[in-house]
Amino acid sequence: MIRHYHTIRDLIAEYKSGNKTVEDTIIETFDRIDKVENKVNAFILTLKNEAIQRAKELDKTLKKSGRKTKGKLFGIPIAIKDNICFKNYPTTCASKMLENYIPPYNATVIKKLLDEGAIIVGKTNMDEFAMGTTCESSYFGVTHNPWALDRVPGGSSGGSGAALASGEVPLALGSDTGGSIRCPASFSGVVGLKATYGLVSRYGLIAYACSLEQIGPMATNVSDCKDIFDVIVGNDPMDSTTISKEEMEQYLKKSFKDFPNSKGKFTFGIPKELLGEGIDPEVKKSVWDAIKLLEDLGGSYEEISIPSIDYSIACYYIIAMAEASSNLARFDGIRYGFRSEDKGNWNEVFANNRLAFGKEVRRRIMLGTYALSAGYYDMYYLKALKLRTLLIQEFEKHLKKFSFLICPTMPILPFKLGEAVNDPLTMYLADICTVPINITGLPALSIPCGFSQGLPIGLQIIGNYYEEYKIFQIADLYEKNAHTKNTFPKI
Amino acid sequence: MSRQELEQLGIKIGLEIHIQLTKLKTKLFCGCNADYRDMPPNTYVCPVCLGLPGSLPSVNKKAVEFAIMLGLALNSKISNKTLFYRKNYFYPDMPKNFQISQYNKAGGVPIALGGQMILKFKEYDKRINITRLQLEEDPGRISYDGTILSSPIAYIDYNRAGITLIEVVTEPDFETPEEARIFLQKLRSIVEHLGIADLSLEGSMRCDANISLYGKNRVEIKNISSYKDVQAALNAEIIRQKNIYKHGGEIKQETRHWDSDKKRTFTLRTKEEEQDYRYFPEPDLLPIEISSEMITSIEENMPELPDDRINRFIKEYKLPRYDAEVLVITKSLADFYEDVVKKYQKPKEVSNWIMSDLMRHLNTLNIEINDSKICADDFIELLNLIDKGTISGKLAKRILQLMMESGKKPMEIAKEKGLLRINDLKKIQEFINKVFNTQPKAVSDAKKDPKAIHFLVGQVMKLSNGRCDPQITNKLIKEALNKI
Secondary structure: OHHHOOOHHHHHHHHHHOOOOHHHHHHHHHHHHHHHHHHHOOEEEEOHHHHHHHHHHHHHHHHHOOOOOOOOOOOOEEEEEOOEOOOOOOOOOOOHHHOOOOOOOOOHHHHHHHHOOOEEEEEEOOOHHHOOOOOOOOOOOOOOEOOEOOEOOOOOOHHHHHHHHOOOOOEEEEEEOOOOOHHHHHHHOOEEEEOOOOOEOOOOEOOOOOOOOEEEEEEOOHHHHHHHHHHHEOOOOOOOOOOOHHHHHHHOOOOOOOOOOOOOOEEEEEEHHHOOOOOOHHHHHHHHHHHHHHHHOOEEEEEEOOHHHHHHHHHHHHHHHHHHHHHHHHOOOOOOOOOOOOOOOHHHHHHHHHHHOOHHHHHHHHHHHHHHOOOOOHHHHHHHHHHHHHHHHHHHHHHHHOOEEEEEOOOOOOOEOOOOOOOHHHHHHOOOOOHHHHHHOOOEEEEEEEEEOOEEEEEEEEOOOOOHHHHHHHHHHHHHHHOOOOOOOOO | OOHHHHHOOOOEEEEEEEEEOOOOOEOOOOOOEOOOOOOOOOOOOOOOOOOOOOOOOOOOHHHHHHHHHHHHHOOOEEOOEEOOEEEEOOOOOOOOOEEEEOOOOOOOOOOEEOOEEEEEOOOOEEEEEEEEEEEEEOOOEEEEOOOOOOOOOEEEEOOOOOOEEEEEEEOOOEOOHHHHHHHHHHHHHHHHHHOOOOOOOOOOEEEEEEEEOOOOOOEEEEEEOOHHHHHHHHHHHHHHHHHHHHOOOOOOOEEEEEEOOOOEEEEEEEHHHOOOOOOEEOOOOOOEEOOHHHHHHHHHOOOOOHHHHHHHHHHHHOOOHHHHHHHHOOHHHHHHHHHHHHHOOOHHHHHHHHHHHHHHHHHHHOOOHHHOOOOHHHHHHHHHHHHHOOOOHHHHHHHHHHHHHHOOOHHHHHHHOOOOOEOOHHHHHHHHHHHHHHOHHHHHHHHHOHHHHHHHHHHHHHHOOOOEOHHHHHHHHHHHHHHO
């Protein structure tokens, strides 16, 4: 089984040496999917025949080329969150609205993955339109946390997290608007990165809140996570918000002279707002254990304060819902998507078709519409933008001084199924550690740092803009010493 | 209504003009071909202009350049940083149910602000202030089987969706419908001189007008499609509002629709039904930085503008200002004029011909010179034929009309219709003999009074359909009278 390999690099080495074929891997992958999927429900769509077909082709090219391959993800199965467009296959956003929507084009990240030899094995479950923290608002049913099937896997990229944790796939893509990669990474005990805003093309990602979100890598270890990141990062002429090639070369450095310094030392800050009140004691304990380990590894920390964090939930939800209300306006059932009976005038037709949206999506559209309405715009949206500027300044100040900031990814252990879904406020508040990262556009990675009651806990490592490789470096060091690599539940 | 009458009504008119930048090869936010006219529906589309889920816009740099050119031509201040905003409203012609546009409030900065245009009238000059210029995308087109109410189906064609529009907004500085018309004509001429659009294309220039009388409520009129329409629509609206006022009624703040067939405006929506567009900055596009170097380089490469061309016509061709202005306000006409003058160097004569006969025929046919069947070379040939005496000036006017209708060459028409001038003495004498035989009274009058000779010459011209050379005819009649 694939999870017997330490990293995908090992797996690719096996292909090259001829010990294993890509087809073997894909067959094993689907054996595993067949075995656990009825318990986990990580996928909305699996593409067995297509994957096997592609595996055979890759095996042929491998043979022809004398077992040489350049693809960084050659023959590696990968699961894709179902809000990323994969040409000619349904991309549903886990919504009744797009149940039968088939995109006629590939997202830029999909092209990049395919160019590097990856094999897409399926589309993973998520909260409807990526709006949620539990993966329970999917039209296609809930996904179960492989560590405890009565718990949520985290959201919104819960399917990707669960598919990794249950050993169905070694790699997955998620998207992160307010924590949607890091939350399931934390709850499902895997590694996930939200990159600096503008590093990964959003072309083909069905938008929830465009100024906040990035597609990002998820894996069972840091090395694999970094390998997908390498593939998907880069300027895209189709996405104006990606940074230019020149900027990419200038800013996205792979090595850091002063990190760790010549004596192997580094510093990090701990925002007290994210490790104090409101954080589950078990989570706190795990994170402090991780901090101690980082100290042993040469780190020294200071407790710091980022006061604006207290307003970040409000700021995030105003911006996200405002953008969502506009982004989701296109789903009117006229050109594609759910179409009710055509009755009445245009507005009535729209309204009937838009009944296909679930409760949470409707709630966010309505709140966002309200926040942008005449008379409220200044009060909500503009204020949120001001807070955004403030938060950026506060984070930048500390990130100039420290190599990282460390905090929990989620303030709590995974919810029980059904526990939070009808209590939106509790659910929103659980995003306290992750949303500041989307508001500021900073990069942050979640890595497993322990368990409580058999439930995984995630550590969040926040870096300065474009310092993803520094984050990978420390995460790799931590992972090696904490022995958290490739830990799987019994399922 | 005279200008004085109109002045008493306290009219204030502001215009919002949408111009398609038809000289762009691609749409505003995607690579789709922008030359969509006459194409089968929904063939010039892609995920971006169809607003398919996950697609993102990227700005056409040339569109920004074109907008800067127009801003400079209207003396506007070009913004050094401009932003796109989303205008949110539900309608099936907008595939995203929002339009990517620009905004001047809520932190928005349009591509150019301020500016003015001077309109010259016989009695006065008028300065019209420009409020702003902004870039935005055109929606698709909806059509019905018959009327909107009776049609069981609505057809939507997204070929037009995403076409670049530049919106020019003016201050409410117009005081007569005529001023509004001249402004649109001049704006069109500027746009065409800049080479950023061909506004003879159907639907390429659309105008909304805001109008208030007596300082009362403002009414917006939509669906005005040309400079001719603007005057008619405003006149109709002035009469409507004047009547309401006269009978003590209230002029409601509302949006009205101009019906150019019925020649009147209809209520579209009242103030209460006005939409809240929930403008906010487009998060998928970064602000566009416009450096002063970029502006300078565009400025240095600007083509000749109408005002400069008018002055050149006055200087180079010694035309009266009036002639120059009439020609240049329609770029295609000014181009035609210069094509002719290049090879036929009697500028004032050419101008006379164009301004009288040619323009009259164009008006009658309701077409523009580019759509007419006449070309500069044929027109030159016509003028040469007059000079050579092959045709008379009077017959040339008829031939010109036939040229414009048929597209045939002047000589061909003259031969075909027997319109060549008759110089042959024998033939002219035959016509004279016929007149002398049938009009003995006139002949004897002419013998007594030399002034009456003109009548006889006229009779000969009439009989010969104006073909006889008048000088020769005159001479021969005198000789014939002397012989009697």
